Amino acid sequence: MKKTFDAFQRARSHIQQLHAYEPGEQPQGDGWTKLNTNENPYPPTPKLAAVLAGEVNQLRLYPEPRSLQLRQAIAGRYGLSAANVILGNGSDNLLDLITRCFVSAPGAGHTVPSYSLYPVVCGMSGQPLIDLPFDRSMQLDVAALAATDAKVFFLTNPNAPTGVAFSRSEIEAALQAIDGLLVVDEAYVDFGGETAIPLLREYENLIVVRTFSKSYALAGMRVGYALANEGIIALLDRVRDAYNVDRIAQAAALAAFEDVDYFEAQREKVIATRETLRAQLDELGWFTYPSAANFLFTEPLSSSGATGAEVAAELFGFLKERRILVRYFPNHPLTCAFIRVSIGTDAQMKLFIQSIQSWLDNAPHK
Amino acid sequence: MKKTFDAFQRARSHIQQLHAYEPGEQPQGDGWTKLNTNENPYPPTPKLAAVLAGEVNQLRLYPEPRSLQLRQAIAGRYGLSAANVILGNGSDNLLDLITRCFVSAPGAGHTVPSYSLYPVVCGMSGQPLIDLPFDRSMQLDVAALAATDAKVFFLTNPNAPTGVAFSRSEIEAALQAIDGLLVVDEAYVDFGGETAIPLLREYENLIVVRTFSKSYALAGMRVGYALANEGIIALLDRVRDAYNVDRIAQAAALAAFEDVDYFEAQREKVIATRETLRAQLDELGWFTYPSAANFLFTEPLSSSGATGAEVAAELFGFLKERRILVRYFPNHPLTCAFIRVSIGTDAQMKLFIQSIQSWLDNAPHK
Numbered sequence: 001m002k003k004t005f006d007a008f009q010r011a012r013s014h015i016q017q018l019h020a021y022e023p024g025e026q027p028q029g030d031g032w033t034k035l036n037t038n039e040n041p042y043p044p045t046p047k048l049a050a051v052l053a054g055e056v057n058q059l060r061l062y063p064e065p066r067s068l069q070l071r072q073a074i075a076g077r078y079g080l081s082a083a084n085v086i087l088g089n090g091s092d093n094l095l096d097l098i099t100r101c102f103v104s105a106p107g108a109g110h111t112v113p114s115y116s117l118y119p120v121v122c123g124m125s126g127q128p129l130i131d132l133p134f135d136r137s138m139q140l141d142v143a144a145l146a147a148t149d150a151k152v153f154f155l156t157n158p159n160a161p162t163g164v165a166f167s168r169s170e171i172e173a174a175l176q177a178i179d180g181l182l183v184v185d186e187a188y189v190d191f192g193g194e195t196a197i198p199l200l201r202e203y204e205n206l207i208v209v210r211t212f213s214k215s216y217a218l219a220g221m222r223v224g225y226a227l228a229n230e231g232i233i234a235l236l237d238r239v240r241d242a243y244n245v246d247r248i249a250q251a252a253a254l255a256a257f258e259d260v261d262y263f264e265a266q267r268e269k270v271i272a273t274r275e276t277l278r279a280q281l282d283e284l285g286w287f288t289y290p291s292a293a294n295f296l297f298t299e300p301l302s303s304s305g306a307t308g309a310e311v312a313a314e315l316f317g318f319l320k321e322r323r324i325l326v327r328y329f330p331n332h333p334l335t336c337a338f339i340r341v342s343i344g345t346d347a348q349m350k351l352f353i354q355s356i357q358s359w360l361d362n363a364p365h366k
Numbered sequence: 367m368k369k370t371f372d373a374f375q376r377a378r379s380h381i382q383q384l385h386a387y388e389p390g391e392q393p394q395g396d397g398w399t400k401l402n403t404n405e406n407p408y409p410p411t412p413k414l415a416a417v418l419a420g421e422v423n424q425l426r427l428y429p430e431p432r433s434l435q436l437r438q439a440i441a442g443r444y445g446l447s448a449a450n451v452i453l454g455n456g457s458d459n460l461l462d463l464i465t466r467c468f469v470s471a472p473g474a475g476h477t478v479p480s481y482s483l484y485p486v487v488c489g490m491s492g493q494p495l496i497d498l499p500f501d502r503s504m505q506l507d508v509a510a511l512a513a514t515d516a517k518v519f520f521l522t523n524p525n526a527p528t529g530v531a532f533s534r535s536e537i538e539a540a541l542q543a544i545d546g547l548l549v550v551d552e553a554y555v556d557f558g559g560e561t562a563i564p565l566l567r568e569y570e571n572l573i574v575v576r577t578f579s580k581s582y583a584l585a586g587m588r589v590g591y592a593l594a595n596e597g598i599i600a601l602l603d604r605v606r607d608a609y610n611v612d613r614i615a616q617a618a619a620l621a622a623f624e625d626v627d628y629f630e631a632q633r634e635k636v637i638a639t640r641e642t643l644r645a646q647l648d649e650l651g652w653f654t655y656p657s658a659a660n661f662l663f664t665e666p667l668s669s670s671g672a673t674g675a676e677v678a679a680e681l682f683g684f685l686k687e688r689r690i691l692v693r694y695f696p697n698h699p700l701t702c703a704f705i706r707v708s709i710g711t712d713a714q715m716k717l718f719i720q721s722i723q724s725w726l727d728n729a730p731h732k
Binding site: 002003004005006007008010011012015018019020021023026034037039040041042043044048049052053055056057058059060061062063064065089090092093096100101102103104117124151175176180181202203204205213217218219220221222229231232234235237238239240241242243244246247248249252 | 368369370371372373374376377378381384385386387389392400403405406407408409410414415418419421422423424425426427428429430431455456458459462466467468469470483490517541542546547568569570571579583584585586587588595597598600601603604605606607608609610612613614615618
């Protein structure tokens with residue numbers, strides 16, 4: 001006997017309205033210069049191979065459910081206790097847990113533009129999201145932030161997609177001004193931002209979220225962490241899947257975290273490459289936001305001196321035809337005239353700049 | 367300036383009331399005979415080592431977000447399309463996604479006893495859970511199941527912690543009788559259960575959930591999948607973290623899934639060992655439920671002929687002192703006189719039976 005089921009009609013109403021997060025393109029073929037999702041151009045620590053090989057024969061066993069060794073290592077580095085740390089299956093997982101625990105009416109807040117996952121995690125929980133619009137300066141208006149009355153405010157610092165960093169004193173001013181929780185999403189902080197971690201001692205309304213995806217080159221491994229007072233961490237632990245971080249992810253993140261020399265060397269290379277690229281874009285006369293992240297947000301200027309959405313879209317398409325992927329955000333007036341380029345190797349950046357030169361020399365806009 | 371934040375008072379009310387899932391003990395030291403969390407006693411396919419080594423240098427890159435190769439491989443095996451498959455960070459992740467999408471008042475349903483995660487995923491979403499009590503026969507009352515009116519009914523088949531399997535015709539009768547969704551959680555089906563997968567062609571109100579943790583020996587890797595009509599899968603994809611299954615987990619699960627010969631050989635060994643142990647428990651005169659899973663749920667009988675909670679608790683403690691861990695569920699009248707023992711290697715089962723003999727010969731109950 002056949003039985004039908006109208007899944008859409010049976011879904012909860014906020015799920016019917018939900019738009020899933022759209023990740024940047026992940027082309028699986030070879031030959032792409034992938035500068036669109038802020039991955040690290042260098043591999044993770046070479047010590048990883050041995051660590052992973054050692055885990056293979058343990059895979060029949062469940063992971064340690066609390067990722068305790070990682071909690072301890074991270075806590076030790078930052079002068080905190082393990083009870084101040086929680087690990088997630090990527091920091092996206094933690095943003096969802098925070099939303100599930102603490103967001104109710106009037107909702108969560110975020111700056112516009114910022115990381116496009118915040119609307120998704122709010123939508124997944126059926127909660128409203130309050131916009132705090134930036135102007136072209138991309139500076140933080142602390143009074144306006146506090147006036148949102150958000151239960152949880154998500155602030156990416158350094159911000160995405162601009163790369164603009166907010167100072168610790170701005171973060172502290174926000175913590176003083178708000179009634180709810182401030183989540184400082186420090187995905188990119190290792191490339192030049194000022195961390196909010198020292199403020200955890202004074203401000204119980206602060207959660208710092210970080211990831212191993214960018215500066216530790218482990219985007220493929222899905223490990224993020226959050227730091228906060230232990231009351232907050234205990235609640236997040238309640239809504240966490242019991243085994244949310246697998247054995248290999250725990251081992252890989254620990255090995256990467258502990259190889260400080262390798263980490264520092266790669267990070268410095270990325271920063272140096274960013275500054276070289278930035279100087280080259282400056283030379284072209286392009287406006288580029290000051291970046292404390294592993295990407296640059298730049299406003300292409302055509303050879304006829306024009307900027308705007310058409311120019312940016314044309315360059316994006318031109319690069320893509322040559323199998324160079326950057327990120328283009330057409331849907332907002334503050335982003336549609338820009339492209340975001342992840343910092344790659346020096347060779348990749350050379351190819352990128354050469355391709356821009358070729359676009360300036362040959363593209364249809366001439 | 368110091369700022370306090372009462373996290374508990376600020377949490378959503380259903381989170382304040384939530385009790386986190388308590389996983390079975392995961393002792394990290396050596397020397398334990400671990401028969402408490404239904405892990406496979408044999409390692410995953412030996413082909414895994416090479417697969418993992420090949421992924422190490424890709425870890426800087428995000429995973430393919432949809433786990434598409436796995437979806438295709440699983441769909442192909444079961445005569446479905448990739449649009450009928452979703453992968454999760456363990457099947458626990460999928461149970462949560464199903465709850466988030468489809469459960470509202472009057473709530474979800476489950477049998478009592480069954481997998482103790484169902485109350486947690488309902489609590490995480492602030493939704494009620496309706497109990498369908500078993501009696502000692504552990505048989506399914508389809509009319510009572512339908513009468514719960516649950517939006518989603520979770521049915522573990524074979525059931526946990528008993529190991530008792532329900533037939534496909536019982537599942538079909540339930541699908542006909544209910545108005546909501548039936549989630550058949552087939553975590554243990556490869557050890558002798560009858561799968562509901564063929565019913566997917568006729569019943570759009572069916573979701574089959576499976577895991578690589580048990581029969582594929584990948585508990586440490588966190589990969590599960592769900593099969594359902596494509597409307598259901600599309601909704602679950604909306605609430606899934608964009609990169610919920612990491613690169614290594616995808617590669618490991620695919621390698622394990624495709625090594626059919628190895629899978630079959632290990633599965634048959636586990637089944638044979640289970641039947642040997644079962645015969646030994648029968649010889650002792652212990653009541654044991656017929657099991658189609660990789661564990662046995664047995665009612666210890668003391669040397670003086672007694673059964674009950676005290677006897678089971680005493681045996682549990684006796685075994686634990688000897689570093690043999692089984693699972694004991696003291697909180698329900700139908701479980702408190704039993705212990706659940708995962709099927710290990712033949713050597714582990716020999717040690718287990720010898721220890722029972724030693725308990726019968728020497729324990730204080732004599």
